[in-house]
Amino acid sequence: MSRLDFTVNVDGYLASNKYEVDEENAHIELVEDPDPAEFDKLVMVCPAALYQRDEDGAPTFDYAGCLECGTCRILCGDTIIAKWANPGPTMGVSYRFG
Numbered sequence: 233m234s235r236l237d238f239t240v241n242v243d244g245y246l247a248s249n250k251y252e253v254d255e256e257n258a259h260i261e262l263v264e265d266p267d268p269a270e271f272d273k274l275v276m277v278c279p280a281a282l283y284q285r286d287e288d289g290a291p292t293f294d295y296a297g298c299l300e301c302g303t304c305r306i307l308c309g310d311t312i313i314a315k316w317a318n319p320g321p322t323m324g325v326s327y328r329f330g
C-alpha cells in the first residue's frame with residue numbers, strides 16, 4: 233500500500249476565503265444550554281473550529297467564519313441546532329483557491 237506523506241496548512245487555506253458576515257441575522261443558532269455531549273461532537277468536527285470551549289470549559293460558538301458545509305446540521309440538527317439556514321444573498325463565505 234502506498235502512503236501519502238504531506239502536510240496541509242488548513243489555516244492558510246481558510247485565511248484566503250472571504251466572508252460577508254450578516255451581523256443582524258445569524259444563519260446558525262443553538263438551543264439555550266446545549267447538551268454537552270452533543271456540543272463536544274461539534275467541537276471535534278467543525279472544519280472551521282467555530283464550536284469551542286473556553287478556558288473554563290464553557291461552550292462558545294460564533295457563526296462568523298462558517299464554511300457552510302452543513303456538518304453541524306447533519307450531525308446535531310435535531311438536538312442542539314435551533315436554526316440552520318443558508319446566509320442571505322451576498323452574505324457568507326466566498327471560497328478562494330490558489
Ligand code: SF4
Binds near residue numbers: 260298299300
Ligand atoms: S456549517 Fe460547517 S463550518 Fe459552519 S458551523 Fe457548521 S460545521 Fe462549522
